[in-house]
Amino acid sequence: DIQMTQSPSSLSTSVGDRVTITCRASQNISSYLNWYQQKSGKAPKLLIYGASNLQSGVPSRFSGSGSVTEFTLTISSLQPEDFATYYCQQSYNTPLITFGQGTRLDIK
């Protein structure tokens, strides 16, 4: 099984901050890495697929990078609506799916 580990688990941040979340895979997954945002009480929403491709309609302050086993999600300037939990997900083993444990962004 491919394990996905996110860091940090939580982060206290402020509006305007640049935020980076890391996701590490237990083995080489090439660029088969996706990122989701989940706001409280809502379903997850796809942000980035294939490690660096922005889903249609997602603001350009979100970006993704990385390959092989290490990936990052960056929010260039945090907005109030970005306080949420973020999950990475590997799709290398398609159709089997594994999520990271999540990273919660809190207001400092």
Place this chain on the structure above:
Amino acid sequence: QLQLQESGPGLVKPSETLSLTCTVSGDSISSTDYYWGWIRQPPGKGLEWIGSIYYRGYTYSNPSLRSRVTMSVDTSKNQFSLKLSSVTAADTAVYYCARIQSHVAVADTWGQGTLVTVSS
């Protein structure tokens, strides 16, 4: 506009079978480009993939749940379903259905989720 809607009992007794249906509108469940999946989230915890089904009935499930999971698809109703047997309190969760792009396993559209509580 694509929409997915979960339906089913919100309360299931321990040892019984949890049954949920996802109704798809705005797209055909017979599309060759997608799987249709189930993902759950226990209260306060992270996301866990349960399994996915292709319109032809091919199924793939999480090894940790495989022995208890049954999935089916009804193309005439544009619906797919999940059954999880022998439930315990650990199966209490919000259950989401989702459309998953078949070649890259990207869950691009999700239902709103439904809370299922396992309790006597």
